[in-house]
Amino acid sequence: MMKDLCKQLCARIDAEMLSSRLIDSLCRVGDDELRECLARATPHQQQIIAVRAVDCIRHLKAQSMLIIGMMIHVFILATPDMARGDQIEEMYEETGVSRSQQYRCRNAFLRFGRTLLTNPRLAALFVAEAIKLLSEPKVPEAASYEAIKRAHNGEIITIKVAESIIKAHSPSTKFNPERIEASGRSDVSDVSVGTANDVKSGPAAPTRTCSGRGQIDAEAMKGIAKRHAQLERQKMLKADGMGKCVHHDNAVQVFIRSVKQEGDPTPEEILYGLQQAYERLRMKHPVLAIVAGGLETSHLGA
Incomplete structure (x- = not known):
């Protein structure tokens, strides 16, 4: 039985990530037997089992969170006569899911659920909290697409990876040559610096003011230099x-x-x-x- 259990733990986990047979086997053995079983395993087998355990936990947490978000969405659509506040309160009373987690889980389902719940192997590469971060309304959908693309390439989307993707797609961190060029051509002494959307859609509340054309160019060059330095550091870290x-x-x-x-x-x-x-x-x-x-x-x- 010990040998069979070790073999089950080392086997490639199927689409369900955790078979009922393996759950039954683990529940039937005591801690001493399980400890003895894992102690007899080779270092290579122990490493495989450890990786399987981590993969399984990551997948189950992501799947559970997305399913919760899906059912919250279903509950909201099934109770159109209830006020939004009453829906949230009812859900909290019946399930214990807080208001903020109801919003975050539902957003996660709407952004990722239909893709990840139908592809368990892809979902297994996402940390649940990373999905929530990428699903926030302020995060561009391009960040979600990049995360899915990376997961398709075998990369695990951790919280740190999600944060780096969000930062890369955040408008405030991108160099905008269109806006800089438009600002550089202006002879007005007091110019507001915004985004490309500000240029296209008309005037908006200024986010920063610069006095004179030369000062705007200096700010632009400083931003370019900073971005180049960041790219060089990223290249060095990747090479190392x-x-x-x-x-x-x-x-x-x-x-x-x-x-x-x-x-x-x-x-x-x-x-x-x-x-x-x-x-x-x-x-x-x-x-x-x-x-x-x-x-x-x-x-x-x-």
Whole structure:
């Protein structure tokens, strides 16, 4: 039974992320038996089981939050005669979901739910709180699209990743050459600096005033220099974080970096990383995996 349980824990988790058989097996063994089972596992198996546990928790939290948002949306549409405040109060009394969480979960469903709830493997790459951050009304939809695109490429969308995506798509952090050019052509001594939307839609409340044309140009150059410095730092961090090159040929380079320790990854970590990357790509591109397997077989036969 111990061997079977370890095998279940190491097996690739299916679309439901946690099978009823595995739940039943874990509930039937005591803590001592479970501890003994995991102690007998190899370091590689222990690492696989730890990753499975984290993936499962992340998926279940994201799925649960999106389902809550979906049912709150259904409840609101099913009670049109109730005032909005009464709907919120009723939901809180019956479920314990606070007012703010009702808004955030519902927004998350409306922004991501129809995509992630129908694609469990994609949903498993999103941290629930990251979905909430990306679903706030002030966040552009382009940020959501980028997050989904990154997840399709196998990246885990953590809170930090979500914050960086939101920052990258925030209008206040982007350099706007159209507005700078328009400001630079002006001979008016007192100019308001806003966004591209201000230029197109007409005058708006000034956010910052600059005296004279030369001062506006100085501010623009300062912003450009700051943005260039940020890009250079990002390039350096990306280069430093690539890790050890474990494969190199005329077509590709493959890098692996250890998360738990500094320096080069161990041979076991390299093998584990390659195995996990292959599994993710195989699940995402099943047809291409079959083609690649056929090419490999024909190459070995030759």
